Amino acid sequence: MILHASLLAIILPIFSAILIYVFGKYTEKYVGWIATAMASLSVCMILSMVTDVVEKVSIRDTYVWIPSIELKLGFVVDTVSFTIALIVAVVSALSCFYSIKYMENKRGQTGYYASLLLFMAGMIGVILSANLIQFYLFWELMLIPSYFLIASWGVSKKRLTIGFKYFIFTHIGALFMLMGILSIYAFTGTFDLPQASAEIPPTSILTVFALLLIGFSVKMAIFPVHTWLPDAHSEAPTPISAMLSGVMIKCGAYAFARILLSGFGQTVTQTSDVLAILGVVTMIYGGLMALAQTDIKRLLAYSSISQMGYIFFGLGVYSTMGATGALFHVVNHAVCKSLLFMCAGAIIHQTGTRNIRRLGGLADKMPITCAASLIGALSLAGTPPLNGFWSEWMIFSGGISSGKILITTIAVVSTAITAGYYLWFIWRAFFGTTPKELENTKEASWLMCIPIIILAAIAVVVGIWPDIVLTVLSAPF
């Protein structure tokens, strides 16, 4: 491995963001390529640690930060964080690459790419953090650039309002989380990631747990604190939607696994019925809402809510299989949802409409997009042998093995809704007769197709060979 790889993975995008912005005048022309290169470098940094993770060695890099309060800058790379950090970086780098063509003629290129890189750094920072205060800082670091990305480069006139809503919602969530973090500090005297909750008195443990849970649930957009998501994710420019829906909301899932599952195991067991029900409600509700949409990006955004329900369910049932499955689903959903957003972006870019009802018969005009959308949609609908099937299988089998047979059966049966809205979208967009105004539609540029092809290939390869991910991924307990 490379020395300080984990630090470099975060620092590189931050510094390059600053440099890109400062030297904006000179870099304007190639800024997309430079940003992609830097993001890819960060991917390589994370990838370089794979050898240790395969051998189940957990890497802990610590640096002195504020000695007077014994605060250190720490990064932890193990079987829980490595895969998630990698997928965050990969999706960010691909979104960056995708932006080159998609954002071609938009104003404020340097600001856009600088924000994107900062956003990426914030997310990787959250995933790799070894202590809670640093975790909180990176949590806010990913919020701020993403707010700018929505509010400044959003697609409609409502972007300021929506950006504001997004900011307030996630910030309030973050404050709940901060209260939780400070309570942990008050009880344990350390900001280290909690290992076991023994030191927190049993009377207040539920409160601390609830504070953290609310914080993470807002980020994960669990019903009923989900309403920021469809607005924000459909408003953001498509590559950013791919990052928001693909990886940012997963930070909440990761935090759930990292902090609550390993630190508050007992409380999770006690509340696991409620958590499982909340997961299933989100699953079904998000699916139903997706069924009602005609805007491609809103459909995908609601689908994200539904999919986060799966992840929440897998984490909430508190079994090794369920938690591993949930984390695996984090990876798979990241791949497939960003794939779908990029396909939607390609459709929007090429046809100029986001209304599904105005589309039709695009399969022969955009064959790559069509095939990739099919792969993404079928995978998320849980069709073997694509990657989504494995994680859904593991989540449900975790649910059954923890004895929740009825609720898991409801969850399994409700996956038919997922198949319903995705197939409806595919059918309306790609099959049937082509409307006259779309007669001359062409396949999107190669610069947009390459990330789509890469993600689709990952979905298929991981589907056939799930071990490629599962050897470096395990539940945090």
Added chain:
Amino acid sequence: MLLPYAPWLCWLIPIIGTAVTPLVGVIRRKFSGYLAVLSIGVSALFSFSMIPDIYFGTAPSDLTIPWISNSIIQVGVLVDSLSVLMASVITCIGFLVTVFSVAYMQEEPSLARFWFLIQLFIGGYVVIVMADNLLFMFIGWEIVGICCTGLAAFWYKDSNKAHMGLKTFLILQVADVLLLASILIIYAYSNTLNITELSKNNNWMGELSRSGLLFVTALMFFGGAVGKAAQFPLQEWLPDALAASPSSFNALTECLAGPFLMARVLPIFHQASLMGYSGMINFFLVMTFMGALTAVISALIAMTQANIFKVLSYGISSVIGYMMAAFGLAGLMTDMSWGYLAGTFLLTVDAFVSALLFLTAAYISYAVGSDDLHHMGGFKSRIAHRSMEVGALALGGIPPLSGFWCTNWIQTVAWDLAEEAGIKGQFILMISSYVVFALLIVGAGITAFYGLRMMGLVFSSEEKVPKKIPSLMRISLVATLAITMFLDFLALLLIPSFNKFLLPLLETLTFSNIVDVLIYIVPSISTVLTCVAVAVGGYPAYQVYVARRVNPVKLIERHRFLGKIHGFLWNRFYIDALYYKVADFFGRSSKLVYKYLECSIDALNYGVAGFFRRLSSVLYKYPELRGIDALNYFLAHWVTLFARRFRKTQTGVLSYNMLTAFVGVIMLIALLLLFGGVIP
């Protein structure tokens, strides 16, 4: 005899072929077809090579390799008589259909996609039959479902056909999630997915039964099979999918995977039933009734349909109803081998009969350019006519063709079960068996009707100039005809060997020679009643469609009651319409929930934000501006006022200053005297 790695390669080769097809298709469009012929042909060879080993009992049984490390998930193949039999049937038909399709599809522009789907389909189908664990089987199951969808929506430019693909996928998905849920429950209770282990160790069924879930789990499992096998009430996808897809594909009869699935797990479920676990008897009763009902309902619908593929798909759905009934009866009996053999034999033979009928239909529709039965008359082709005759008569249960033996056999099993139950004093079971028996007899009559109707309409004598038919299609059809005739006419002779072949699964030799079969099937009340039913069903069909003594259109016009029945059947019992209503309900309710719940949650959020904004403006006005800030100004004001007044005392005259200092000193002394205390 076994070719090396045959149990693996028989499904891997088509899948590898699938992966290569897009590349080959790019190089040269036509090569993709030849590749498919090659891959499926080789796969068939590998499948056949396993037959002798099974017959002589030298085959390896269960082979596995891990798929996901540290977990139960494995890729495994189970080499037993059932799997080898089905794999051979599928690849054999697959090969014939592939050869047929090379010619049939030659003018199609997107050939690579067609061959991609066909090879994947056959690969997935062989995975279903070879799999040794439920999860791997489920994967094959889903692959087959996806390929069906892809082929139903093959001509996706036609909105209607694309829609049929969507419909197929959704109905299959509903069934598949049921199957998946039951597999998960079985896994939770047994801790294994391996079929051999599941049957060896049946404690799990005891536990399931004690927790009261056995019936539900088995029913959900059956639900999966019901969907794929196009059984009532999920049969509606099949006719539409087959009418929309490229016709030659239809001969692959994906729906036979449903009865296969039940045949695969029947020995396990039967054990549970023998051990007296509660719920199992009810499950088998449900299964038998569903089968028998489907046999009648689908046959009834087949009587009126005009599209030949719809007639045939309702036909196959009805025949599968017989198979399901046979398996259900087998589960209810103490010795399951009678019903089990009947079901599996019908499964094997019907695969070929249906393939023959579908290929013939594709052949004729290619020639006359229409799928409508009424447009097919006048096509003079000896091969097509012979094939239609062999298929339709076998289907219609005309002795001595296979259909006659199989239906009779199943009906005899039902009759036997009724007697067995009567002796044991289980009257509900006895009555149910009689009802099933009666339903199956009625089914035989209706089958004879639609079989003859189809034949009569295809053979009607208006002259037409058909399209020239490629010889490859003819060769393949003749080959299918030959194999089917062999099975059809020699059915009786084949049954004892078939029994011997399946012996490892059954443990008892039921029919050691042809005399046993004859004694069991022929001298029964079933034979008489079947003959009567076939005559009653066949006679009107013969009069109306073959001899053409009556015009059916006029007949319907004359009798309003008949017209109403016809309308009801033509609209397929309105089940399809019901599904659209359900789908519509979901769509509508999701919109309602969106409008009311989702938007109100959102409004609530804005409401909360608005409340805080208003609250802050109120707080700004009252406590802030008029309260605290006003107090500040008030204080400032009074301080200023006081200072202004006080300033007047500051005159600057020395005498006043001195006077003030003097007063101050006196006051100090006075204070000291009062509070100073005593000097020590």
